[in-house]
Amino acid sequence: MALFPVISNFQHDFVLLLVPVDTENTMDEVAATAAHHSVGTRVAPQPDKVIRVRRQGAAEFFPRNARLAETDIRPMETLEFIFCDA
Amino acid sequence: MVEIHPGIRENPNATKGNAMALLDRSEWYDIARATNWTPKFVTDAELFPDVMTGAHGVPAEKWEVYDEPYKTSFPEYVSIQREKDAGAYSVKAALQRSRIFEDADPGWRSILKSHYGAIALGEYAAMSAEARMTRFGRAPGMRNMATFGMMDENRHAQLQLFFPHEYCPKDRQFDWAHKAYHSNEWAGIAARHTFDDLFMARSATEIAVMLTFAFETGFTNMQFLGLAADAAETGDYTFSSLISSIQTDESRHAQIGGPALQVMIANGKKAEAQKLVDIAIARAWRIFGVLTGPAMDYNTPLEHRKQSFKEFMQEWIVGQFERALIDLGLDLPWYWEKMINEFDYQHHAYQMGLWFWRPTLWWNPAAGVTPDCRDWLEEKYPGWNDTFGKAWDVIIDNLVKGRPERTAPETLPIVCNMSQLPICAIPGNGWNVKDYPLDYEGRLYHFNSEIDRWVFEQEPTRYRDHMSLVDRFLAGQIQPPDLMGALAYMGLAPGEMGDDAHGYAWVDAYRQMRRAAE
Numbered sequence: 293m294a295l296f297p298v299i300s301n302f303q304h305d306f307v308l309l310l311v312p313v314d315t316e317n318t319m320d321e322v323a324a325t326a327a328h329h330s331v332g333t334r335v336a337p338q339p340d341k342v343i344r345v346r347r348q349g350a351a352e353f354f355p356r357n358a359r360l361a362e363t364d365i366r367p368m369e370t371l372e373f374i375f376c377d378a
Numbered sequence: 379m380v381e382i383h384p385g386i387r388e389n390p391n392a393t394k395g396n397a398m399a400l401l402d403r404s405e406w407y408d409i410a411r412a413t414n415w416t417p418k419f420v421t422d423a424e425l426f427p428d429v430m431t432g433a434h435g436v437p438a439e440k441w442e443v444y445d446e447p448y449k450t451s452f453p454e455y456v457s458i459q460r461e462k463d464a465g466a467y468s469v470k471a472a473l474q475r476s477r478i479f480e481d482a483d484p485g486w487r488s489i490l491k492s493h494y495g496a497i498a499l500g501e502y503a504a505m506s507a508e509a510r511m512t513r514f515g516r517a518p519g520m521r522n523m524a525t526f527g528m529m530d531e532n533r534h535a536q537l538q539l540f541f542p543h544e545y546c547p548k549d550r551q552f553d554w555a556h557k558a559y560h561s562n563e564w565a566g567i568a569a570r571h572t573f574d575d576l577f578m579a580r581s582a583t584e585i586a587v588m589l590t591f592a593f594e595t596g597f598t599n600m601q602f603l604g605l606a607a608d609a610a611e612t613g614d615y616t617f618s619s620l621i622s623s624i625q626t627d628e629s630r631h632a633q634i635g636g637p638a639l640q641v642m643i644a645n646g647k648k649a650e651a652q653k654l655v656d657i658a659i660a661r662a663w664r665i666f667g668v669l670t671g672p673a674m675d676y677n678t679p680l681e682h683r684k685q686s687f688k689e690f691m692q693e694w695i696v697g698q699f700e701r702a703l704i705d706l707g708l709d710l711p712w713y714w715e716k717m718i719n720e721f722d723y724q725h726h727a728y729q730m731g732l733w734f735w736r737p738t739l740w741w742n743p744a745a746g747v748t749p750d751c752r753d754w755l756e757e758k759y760p761g762w763n764d765t766f767g768k769a770w771d772v773i774i775d776n777l778v779k780g781r782p783e784r785t786a787p788e789t790l791p792i793v794c795n796m797s798q799l800p801i802c803a804i805p806g807n808g809w810n811v812k813d814y815p816l817d818y819e820g821r822l823y824h825f826n827s828e829i830d831r832w833v834f835e836q837e838p839t840r841y842r843d844h845m846s847l848v849d850r851f852l853a854g855q856i857q858p859p860d861l862m863g864a865l866a867y868m869g870l871a872p873g874e875m876g877d878d879a880h881g882y883a884w885v886d887a888y889r890q891m892r893r894a895a896e
């Protein structure tokens with residue numbers, strides 16, 4: 293359990309955001325925290341989709357149940373949050 | 379662009395019938411301002427250290443060809459400045475009892491507040507910069523011109539502190555004309571960071587190039603000519619005459635840089651000169667993008683807009699300034715096409731940031747997105763509705779449906795480690811937002827674009843230790859670590875923090891549209 297700040301670059305939003313998450317969070321939980329700041333705020337919801345996480349510029353997404361501490365994501369690294377088919 | 383005062387060629391004394399005949403200025407000026415001498419007690423290098431002159435080793439005699447295009451004597455300067463000040467103050471006095479301030483659109487008052495807070499104390503920074511050229515300019519003509527420039531900038535600071543002062547009892551946000559630079563408000567940090575870099579922490583030659591040539595010839599037209607036109611349209615003749623008066627000084631002392639660049643280029647220092655120009659334009663563009671862009675395209679009431687910000691940039695930067703660069707023998711900055719491409723979107727993104735984080739401002743931003751405004755935006759910026767409009771749709775939906783809390787900031791935007799402005803770009807269906815990170819000496823920096831990152835890379839030791847607002851937040855300097863803590867850190871007292879300029883009255887048009895559709 294440790295506070296872990298990341299940068300959210302959320303698909304269809306206009307700005308990078310500071311998002312505090314926790315090392316124990318899974319990627320789905322990280323995505324939910326990022327979504328709280330963008331979806332329904334400046335990004336229209338897409339209820340039939342899931343939000344996947346990848347490193348900025350990467351082709352591959354992190355596994356949805358991977359915990360932050362298990363990845364090589366650095367604090368304050370920019371992550372992309374992308375609407376994907378479930 | 380340069381306004382030559384009709385009386386400038388005459389000695390003011392010579393017009394008086396009983397005055398003794400005086401030489402015409404052109405007959406004595408060159409000798410009188412030739413103030414170079416051979417020092418006997420110290421060496422020339424001690425008197426004019428390269429670190430302060432920025433001469434890049436170009437010796438004193440090579441600077442003697444420096445020929446300022448605009449010449450004036452001290453009596454001429456004083457008499458003309460007296461007339462200018464009398465003009466601006468008398469317009470203010472004449473309109474003192476008019477109701478322009480009360481009757482103007484609230485968006486217009488917001489432009490005044492943002493302008494005074496961002497500019498008034500920046501004039502002091504420019505005054506210090508001119509003072510450095512007055513002492514360490516390598517050419518006598520440059521020192522002479524800068525002496526007048528220094529007095530100009532002092533005049534600008536006083537005018538732009540005095541004019542808003544009378545509004546303070548009516549509206550506390552006007553106090554930020556003086557307060558902004560002394561605070562940790564984010565736009566204040568951004569302005570300070572830029573002006574410290576371009577005006578304060580530079581040598582005389584660097585100032586000539588970065589402040590007078592790049593910033594003033596290139597960009598102050600944006601704020602001063604652009605807003606003067608909008609002010610006249612709005613009926614605010616006090617502001618219009620004030621900033622037109624300032625601009626006549628700017629167009630004179632902005633000419634300090636051109637001949638300095640000619641000397642550098644003629645002595646094999648083109649690459650050094652080009653780099654200074656490129657850095658200064660990159661930084662100036664960000665400041666005007668956040669200040670003038672939203673002012674012209676969102677805060678100025680629709681019916682009073684003369685040109686879009688993009689049209690203005692194309693006329694002044696692409697049309698006029700580009701030619702000034704080429705005429706001097708410089709190249710266009712390597713990022714020129716990238717920057718022109720940003721004219722389509724960067725200031726729309728800044729506007730969304732300003733409005734969304736409105737409690738963190740010392741002015742009340744106008745949303746500027748009524749259905750009519752959106753038609754105008756779509757016409758001037760085709761595709762606006764499909765990009766920025768998509769994000770505004772969600773905001774408007776929350777306001778229409780009575781969820782204003784969903785339009786309030788809950789976290790910080792990431793700010794660029796160069797511009798100190800939010801890293802932002804196109805939302806919606808044109809989504810192109812991207813971080814431009816840099817790992818330097820173990821610290822991870824974030825930039826808004828390749829251009830901002832390039833500026834950092836030109837001299838990392840100059841910039842590396844600065845902490846952005848986000849860096850300070852993460853270091854625990856902002857307590858409690860929430861919005862209220864951030865507002866307190868920024869010095870925004872209740873009654874000062876920004877809110878929607880029109881009190882959300884513009885949302886009614888959307889409520890009616892929905893009702894009609896149901």
Ligand SMILES: [Fe+2]
Pocket residue numbers: 501504530531534624628
């Ligand atoms: Fe000025």
Ligand SMILES: [Fe+2]
Pocket residue numbers: 504531594628631
């Ligand atoms: Fe100036």
